Amino acid sequence: MVPIEQEENNMDFNFNDQQIAIRDSVSKICADFGEDYWLQRDSDGKFPVEFLDAITAGGWLGIAMPEEYGGAGLGIVEAAILSHTITRSGAGFSGASAVHLNLFGPHPIVVFGTNEQKQRFLPRLIAGKDRACFGVTEPDAGLNTARLSTKATRDGDHYVLNGRKMWTSTAQTANKILIIARTTPFEECEKPMDGLSLFYTDLDRSKIEVRLIDKMGRKAVDSNALFIDDLIVPVEDRIGAEGDGWKCLLHGLNPERILIAAESVGLGQAALERAANYARERIVFDRPIGKNQAIQHPLAVNWMELEAAHLMAFKAAALYDNGQSCGAEANAAKYLAAEAALSACQRAVLTHGGMGYAKEFHVERYLREIMIAVIAPVSQEMIKSFIAEKVLGQAKSY
Amino acid sequence: MKILVTAKRVVDANVNVRVLSDNSGVDINNVKMAVNPFDEIAIEEAVRIREAGNAEEVVVASIGPTQCKEQIRTALALGADRGIFVETDADIQPLAVAKLLKALVDKENPDLIILGKQAIDGDNIQTGQMLAALAGLPQATFASEILLADGEATVTREIDGGMETITVKTPAVITADLRLNEPRYASLPNIMKAKKKSIDTYTPEELGVDVTPRLTTLKVEPPSDRQAGVIVADVEELVDKLKNEAKVI
Numbered sequence: 001m002v003p004i005e006q007e008e009n010n011m012d013f014n015f016n017d018q019q020i021a022i023r024d025s026v027s028k029i030c031a032d033f034g035e036d037y038w039l040q041r042d043s044d045g046k047f048p049v050e051f052l053d054a055i056t057a058g059g060w061l062g063i064a065m066p067e068e069y070g071g072a073g074l075g076i077v078e079a080a081i082l083s084h085t086i087t088r089s090g091a092g093f094s095g096a097s098a099v100h101l102n103l104f105g106p107h108p109i110v111v112f113g114t115n116e117q118k119q120r121f122l123p124r125l126i127a128g129k130d131r132a133c134f135g136v137t138e139p140d141a142g143l144n145t146a147r148l149s150t151k152a153t154r155d156g157d158h159y160v161l162n163g164r165k166m167w168t169s170t171a172q173t174a175n176k177i178l179i180i181a182r183t184t185p186f187e188e189c190e191k192p193m194d195g196l197s198l199f200y201t202d203l204d205r206s207k208i209e210v211r212l213i214d215k216m217g218r219k220a221v222d223s224n225a226l227f228i229d230d231l232i233v234p235v236e237d238r239i240g241a242e243g244d245g246w247k248c249l250l251h252g253l254n255p256e257r258i259l260i261a262a263e264s265v266g267l268g269q270a271a272l273e274r275a276a277n278y279a280r281e282r283i284v285f286d287r288p289i290g291k292n293q294a295i296q297h298p299l300a301v302n303w304m305e306l307e308a309a310h311l312m313a314f315k316a317a318a319l320y321d322n323g324q325s326c327g328a329e330a331n332a333a334k335y336l337a338a339e340a341a342l343s344a345c346q347r348a349v350l351t352h353g354g355m356g357y358a359k360e361f362h363v364e365r366y367l368r369e370i371m372i373a374v375i376a377p378v379s380q381e382m383i384k385s386f387i388a389e390k391v392l393g394q395a396k397s398y
Numbered sequence: 399m400k401i402l403v404t405a406k407r408v409v410d411a412n413v414n415v416r417v418l419s420d421n422s423g424v425d426i427n428n429v430k431m432a433v434n435p436f437d438e439i440a441i442e443e444a445v446r447i448r449e450a451g452n453a454e455e456v457v458v459a460s461i462g463p464t465q466c467k468e469q470i471r472t473a474l475a476l477g478a479d480r481g482i483f484v485e486t487d488a489d490i491q492p493l494a495v496a497k498l499l500k501a502l503v504d505k506e507n508p509d510l511i512i513l514g515k516q517a518i519d520g521d522n523i524q525t526g527q528m529l530a531a532l533a534g535l536p537q538a539t540f541a542s543e544i545l546l547a548d549g550e551a552t553v554t555r556e557i558d559g560g561m562e563t564i565t566v567k568t569p570a571v572i573t574a575d576l577r578l579n580e581p582r583y584a585s586l587p588n589i590m591k592a593k594k595k596s597i598d599t600y601t602p603e604e605l606g607v608d609v610t611p612r613l614t615t616l617k618v619e620p621p622s623d624r625q626a627g628v629i630v631a632d633v634e635e636l637v638d639k640l641k642n643e644a645k646v647i
Contacts, residue, residue, distance in 0.1 A: 017468045017471040018471065018592075021468070021471055021589045021592070022586070022589060024472065025475070025585070058585040058586055060586050063586060
């Protein structure tokens with residue numbers, strides 16, 4: 001093959017050497033955690049500590065953190081390659097979510113933290129000495145984040161936090177929490193998103209009750225309801241200025257969507273691979289079932305949809321890393337990837353027929369896990385409203 | 399001490415390759431490529447020797463199209479210090495590889511050369527042996543253990559009858575077998591460091607080597623599908639079947 005000369009204006013859909021090395025190295029780690037490991041975790045619900053330790057030992061948690069704090073200083077493209085490789089290996093969201101929060105979750109600290117805060121927080125996160133969880137969503141606010149009601153009241157050199165949080169993942173084992181709370185009552189704010197402040201602080205279990213939510217899938221990575229009762233947070237744990245919490249958090253939202261998109265595509269591809277293998281090998285009426293177009297055509301469509309979503313995810317990632325606006329693309333990637341992967345996981349179960357319903361064939365687990373990406377971190381409906389309003393200039397519908 | 403290792407670009411071991419419809423070869427378009435697993439073992443061994451303080455530098459070479467730099471980067475991320483890339487789009491056969499490596503040996507004067515015992519694509523098992531002959535160096539192939547002391551390498555070899563231990567004077571050519579070690583995974587910090595390591599590029603012409611193919615591939619065919627076996631009741635039936643049906647004894 002004659003290598004194509006790279007000109008400056010060429011569109012390049014290939015990963016560079018370093019990105020390929022990242023993918024290959026991560027997939028080797030993942031290969032040590034096979035389908036039985038994840039099937040076990042789905043049944044016993046134990047956090048995949050061994051997997052997270054292997055990822056941490058390779059320095060992977062620092063992929064998107066600044067080099068001066070021990071990270072690799074790479075972008076969302078590389079973080080998305082990492083996340084995609086994890087789900088693609090069959091680890092699914094049980095694997096990806098165990099790692100995910102550490103990749104771009106601490107981004108507000110990177111962007112808005114003081115040097116002292118970065119030095120205090122980031123190296124410990126990269127080394128796996130601290131594990132952080134996220135306290136944003138609340139039971140009575142949902143997607144209407146302006147209505148967050150957890151209160152932070154200033155008292156001298158500290159704040160006192162009270163309220164409830166919902167769907168906080170990994171809080172069973174985390175020792176740190178990135179939490180957003182109201183420092184100014186909603187009624188007194190000029191704009192609805194004002195008056196919120198962001199804190200990164202110790203998860204003090206004497207002041208925070210962490211209650212496990214039993215859920216549909218991803219049993220190994222816990223999700224929780226938090227009840228916060230007079231949590232004392234020192235002022236030096238506030239990230240950014242008081243009242244700027246939402247602005248700080250906003251910085252992490254597009255990367256979050258891009259990562260979820262890449263993870264969804266990976267899981268969809270893992271499901272599709274199982275379906276294609278089964279369709280080739282399963283003999284009924286003396287021929288492989290994949291010889292029937294009713295079996296093979298839907299799988300072909302799944303492949304096309306997943307590839308398209310994958311391209312959108314990496315387009316959004318490249319825009320973000322180039323400092324360009326990527327809101328529409330990041331949201332579109334999340335939407336397309338979730339749809340494509342849901343369809344692929346469903347089709348994988350159907351292709352397996354009765355065996356698709358059996359846990360030992362793994363695809364039913366994928367189907368339960370992919371629902372996370374359909375629902376979170378933002379619903380498919382909100383994305384349609386966003387695109388209609390922001391890209392197509394339609395009137396706001398909600 | 400300086401060690402020269404190789405990183406051949408091959409189809410990843412987990413990929414099921416398909417034969418091209420015109421039987422001219424296997425389809426490697428859009429197929430995942432990797433460092434030849436036996437070369438990876440050779441690289442790992444060299445890096446361990448350096449980490450144990452018995453070598454100062456590990457140089458890794460790869461030969462082929464420009465994408466081979468991926469495999470050099472991987473080797474650098476695994477701990478090699480410097481890369482040499484011999485760029486060519488020609489069909490490079492074992493003799494040409496051995497000649498090119500001989501030219502690099504002349505240039506670099508390594509004290510030890512460790513290669514994979516074979517590459518998992520061609521499975522020729524020729525390069526190491528031919529390199530030793532061309533360079534006039536002792537060889538120890540199929541190594542499962544290497545001990546270095548006083549200008550000598552004591553090598554345990556995996557041979558048909560079991561294990562054999564031989565001692566060769568260095569510089570020498572050693573080829574790595576599967577059980578020599580278990581290669582590490584590249585960590586992210588080491589992948590980042592690899593980016594800053596240098597890779598020198600040569601062409602076969604610059605090295606004065608004629609790489610014209612000497613062998614012609616007539617036809618490539620997939621192995622025939624395996625038939626289902628039968629379970630025999632006892633040894634007598636087995637012997638009977640081997641004798642009268644399979645006619646192998």
